[in-house]
Amino acid sequence: MATHVAHDETDFAPPAEVAEVPLYHPKTFIGKYIWSQDAKIIAIQYAVTAIGIGLVALVFSWLMRLQLGFPGRFDWITPTTYLQLVSMHGMIMVIYLLTALFLGGFGNYLIPLMVGARDMVFPYVNMLSYWIYLLAVVLLVVSFFVPGGPTGAGWTLYPPQAILDGTPGSHFGILLMLVSLAVFVIGFTMGGLNYVVTVLQARTRGMTLMRLPLTVWGIFMATILALLAFPALFVSAIMMFLDLTLGTSFFMPALVSKGQQLNYSGGNPLLFQHLFWFFGHPEVYIVALPAFGIVSDLIATHARKNIFGYRMMVWAILIIGGLSFVVWAHHMYVSGMHPYFGFFFATTTLVIAVPTAIKVYNWVLTLWRGNIRLTVPMLFAIAFVFTFVNGGLSGLFLGNVVVDLPLSDTMFVVAHFHMVMGIAPVLVVFGAIYHWYPKITGRMLDEPLGKVHFWITFVGTYAIFYPMHYLGFMGIPRRYYAIGGTSFIPDSAHLLNVWISLAAFVVGAAQMAFLYNLVHSYFRGKPSGGNPWHSTTLEWQTPQTPPTHGNFGKELPVVYRWAYDYGIPGLKTDFIPQNVPPADVPAEAWARTPHHEG
Amino acid sequence: MTIALAFLTVLMAVIVVWLLRQTVNVQPWQAQPAGVEVSVPAPRPAIQTALWVFLCVATSLFVLFVSAYSMRLGLADWTPLPRPRLLTLNTALLVGASLAMQWAVHAARRGEPADLRRGLATGGLLTVGFLAGQLAVWMQLDDAGWFVSTSAASAFFYLFTAVHGLHVLGGLVAWARAWKRAWRDPDPSRIRLAVQLCATYWHFLLVVWVALYALLVSDVLGLAICSSTPL
Numbered sequence: 001m002a003t004h005v006a007h008d009e010t011d012f013a014p015p016a017e018v019a020e021v022p023l024y025h026p027k028t029f030i031g032k033y034i035w036s037q038d039a040k041i042i043a044i045q046y047a048v049t050a051i052g053i054g055l056v057a058l059v060f061s062w063l064m065r066l067q068l069g070f071p072g073r074f075d076w077i078t079p080t081t082y083l084q085l086v087s088m089h090g091m092i093m094v095i096y097l098l099t100a101l102f103l104g105g106f107g108n109y110l111i112p113l114m115v116g117a118r119d120m121v122f123p124y125v126n127m128l129s130y131w132i133y134l135l136a137v138v139l140l141v142v143s144f145f146v147p148g149g150p151t152g153a154g155w156t157l158y159p160p161q162a163i164l165d166g167t168p169g170s171h172f173g174i175l176l177m178l179v180s181l182a183v184f185v186i187g188f189t190m191g192g193l194n195y196v197v198t199v200l201q202a203r204t205r206g207m208t209l210m211r212l213p214l215t216v217w218g219i220f221m222a223t224i225l226a227l228l229a230f231p232a233l234f235v236s237a238i239m240m241f242l243d244l245t246l247g248t249s250f251f252m253p254a255l256v257s258k259g260q261q262l263n264y265s266g267g268n269p270l271l272f273q274h275l276f277w278f279f280g281h282p283e284v285y286i287v288a289l290p291a292f293g294i295v296s297d298l299i300a301t302h303a304r305k306n307i308f309g310y311r312m313m314v315w316a317i318l319i320i321g322g323l324s325f326v327v328w329a330h331h332m333y334v335s336g337m338h339p340y341f342g343f344f345f346a347t348t349t350l351v352i353a354v355p356t357a358i359k360v361y362n363w364v365l366t367l368w369r370g371n372i373r374l375t376v377p378m379l380f381a382i383a384f385v386f387t388f389v390n391g392g393l394s395g396l397f398l399g400n401v402v403v404d405l406p407l408s409d410t411m412f413v414v415a416h417f418h419m420v421m422g423i424a425p426v427l428v429v430f431g432a433i434y435h436w437y438p439k440i441t442g443r444m445l446d447e448p449l450g451k452v453h454f455w456i457t458f459v460g461t462y463a464i465f466y467p468m469h470y471l472g473f474m475g476i477p478r479r480y481y482a483i484g485g486t487s488f489i490p491d492s493a494h495l496l497n498v499w500i501s502l503a504a505f506v507v508g509a510a511q512m513a514f515l516y517n518l519v520h521s522y523f524r525g526k527p528s529g530g531n532p533w534h535s536t537t538l539e540w541q542t543p544q545t546p547p548t549h550g551n552f553g554k555e556l557p558v559v560y561r562w563a564y565d566y567g568i569p570g571l572k573t574d575f576i577p578q579n580v581p582p583a584d585v586p587a588e589a590w591a592r593t594p595h596h597e598g
Numbered sequence: 599m600t601i602a603l604a605f606l607t608v609l610m611a612v613i614v615v616w617l618l619r620q621t622v623n624v625q626p627w628q629a630q631p632a633g634v635e636v637s638v639p640a641p642r643p644a645i646q647t648a649l650w651v652f653l654c655v656a657t658s659l660f661v662l663f664v665s666a667y668s669m670r671l672g673l674a675d676w677t678p679l680p681r682p683r684l685l686t687l688n689t690a691l692l693v694g695a696s697l698a699m700q701w702a703v704h705a706a707r708r709g710e711p712a713d714l715r716r717g718l719a720t721g722g723l724l725t726v727g728f729l730a731g732q733l734a735v736w737m738q739l740d741d742a743g744w745f746v747s748t749s750a751a752s753a754f755f756y757l758f759t760a761v762h763g764l765h766v767l768g769g770l771v772a773w774a775r776a777w778k779r780a781w782r783d784p785d786p787s788r789i790r791l792a793v794q795l796c797a798t799y800w801h802f803l804l805v806v807w808v809a810l811y812a813l814l815v816s817d818v819l820g821l822a823i824c825s826s827t828p829l
Binding site: 121122189192193196197200201202208209210211224227228231232234235238239242246247248249250254263265266267268271274275278306310311314315318322325326560561562564565576582585 | 628
């Protein structure tokens with residue numbers, strides 16, 4: 001048990017009530033880096049796998065844009081292939097990339113370090129979590145190569161069409177997809193238990209909940225959402241699996257396919273939609289809440305200012321999480337629901353704007369008169385705030401039943417959700433990687449190249465998705481292989497599609513520069529030192545960079561303050577790390593501290 | 599989905615109260631020594647918290663299955679299946695298993711290794727009996743012409759019993775580990791936690807089963823899968 005040397009009477013930290021659990025120490029290379037039980041290695045495994053499969057989905061989006069921008073030019077993209085590309089792009093990006101990267105990647109790396117723990121509480125289960133996730137990814141990839149190819153039912157996999165002949169991959173493709181999802185949920189649950197229990201139980205002394213960095217809050221609440229919402233995906237996957245394999249009729253109605261009466265009777269396709277969206281909507285916030293948390297920390301650190309309204313931020317995260325469970329049917333306005341039902345869901349949907357707006361105002365108020373440093377992470381953080389607001393505003397359109405009905409299934413919807421849950425979280429992913437890369441590798445990413453990457457990505461994504469809103473207003477449907485010479489579609493729409501495609505290729509190419517930066521800087525980057533951003537949180541206070549197994553050397557840190565003591569006048573450095581006791585801070589600094597608003 | 603929403607509302611209420619207790623009268627921007635007034639995480643074993651979190655996840659799963667069931671139920675092709683009499687016996691076995699587990703916990707608290715082993719053994723045996731009984735019910739139904747895909751009601755019956763059975767099987771893995779340690783180590787205080795966790799999980803499985811059982815056979819809620827015709 002660690003003993004603590006008191007600086008004076010008031011600085012005395014009580015001895016730890018729970019003795020430290022001995023760490024597992026791997027002896028071989030394989031134990032250290034392959035079957036690793038160290039959360040930091042697992043985090044990197046998660047991140048590399050997620051980014052790897054995400055690149056596949058990125059390539060898929062290029063192929064889709066080739067078809068949409070230049071219809072008829074590439075005859076190897078058939079309607080079947082196109083539907084499969086759409087489905088796999090969506091599925092991979094939402095679940096296998098974003099969910100896995102935010103929770104498995106950033107969660108694993110940051111939670112133990114930020115709460116002052118040596119590792120996750122169940123390292124072995126944590127390791128299993130990654131390998132099961134990898135199995136889910138492998139199953140998904142295998143489905144590309146089975147007869148019939150992957151499923152082309154859209155990422156929403158709506159029955160009955162998902163398992164009927166005529167839909168691409170309606171046998172092996174959908175089968176592997178459902179199994180892969182179920183496996184993913186099992187793997188995630190193992191990881192999720194770890195993240196939640198580590199935050200609840202393994203915080204170091206003095207790290208009260210209200211001193212947690214908002215990154216941890218975001219990941220923590222997102223994990224709770226995921227633990228409760230993923231069972232809905234699991235349930236729908238299992239039931240559709242039974243419909244497919246054993247011929248039950250959970251979702252499959254009595255129907256005639258290709259002139260033949262099928263053996264199904266009386267199932268309810270809407271039931272699937274309810275279950276799917278009961279998972280699907282919280283999923284948006286499973287991706288968004290970690291992004292909210294991370295962005296709060298990026299903004300506070302790089303604007304050298306305490307986060308505005310910390311407690312409000314925590315409560316907003318909780319309220320958003322709670323509300324995200326009662327809005328799911330706004331994805332189903334066109335399914336023919338009772339008007340009062342639609343009214344209810346429109347109301348709850350619009351109410352979410354309130355806590356979300358609180359967060360946006362608080363980010364802006366944190367920037368207000370801050371000592372803003374336009375570092376690459378900060379650029380991405382600010383870009384996130386813009387993009388999230390823009391994407392959120394088109395959400396107000398779609399949240400209203402009467403406006404949604406004509407816009408449903410048009411490119412407007414595609415533009416909306418790409419802005420709000422595609423581009424916005426990905427901007428945070430980039431910001432976070434630029435921010436924490438020095439801690440992970442001990443080297444800085446190249447800044448000029450990072451700025452090039454940022455500007456092309458930021459401007460480029462607007463070039464892609466802004467025009468799509470107009471296409472949607474014109475009534476151009478989504479998921480169509482080709483729109484042909486439909487009379488209501490003007491030539492300019494085709495021209496716009498060419499433009500969007502070109503922009504998409506440029507933005508995609510810019511990501512290659514990012515990958516180059518990641519690899520190049522790992523070997524040749526400028527050494528970063530332990531705390532290049534002058535940050536207060538515990539992960540920057542580790543004795544070694546990158547942190548070694550066990551994170552904090554012989555003794556765990558003791559926490560005396562919140563994570564936002566930035567911009568303190570009267571100090572040599574303008575910040576106070578969380579583990580600096582009050583007695584070590586000169587009194588005159590405190591007398592002039594301006595940060596006493598809540 | 600009303601049932602799922604009710605469960606989530608309760609859970610959210612718990613989280614809100616918990617967070618209120620953490621935030622009221624707390625001024626996070628004030629630096630403080632890590633002294634008495636700064637609370638440290640409760641000295642509860644992490645595995646216990648993990649079990650409770652897992653129980654929430656499992657409850658969410660079962661609640662969603664039941665929600666799906668209650669929505670599917672109203673449709674025209676719903677033909678109830680006969681009520682297997684064996685279910686009553688199986689329920690009794692699971693109640694017995696739960697009681698035996700609780701007995702083992704008391705034995706561990708009192709420090710009586712022999713009773714502890716007896717309790718664990720009885721609990722395990724009765725649980726295996728429960729699973730065997732469930733399998734027998736499946737075979738009876740199959741013989742009577744009710745298989746998974748026969749009707750929506752039978753599909754849900756098999757689904758519910760299978761998902762619950764798999765959770766019981768998972769519990770038996772934990773039980774086997776506790777059992778091994780109970781034989782190796784005569785000191786009951788060392789495995790008290792393991793037995794306690796097993797007992798909690800068994801009580802949970804019992805509650806879930808009783809709820810499902812009520813759903814399967816009782817027409818009080820108007821949700822019964824089985825008709826009153828016995829099998």
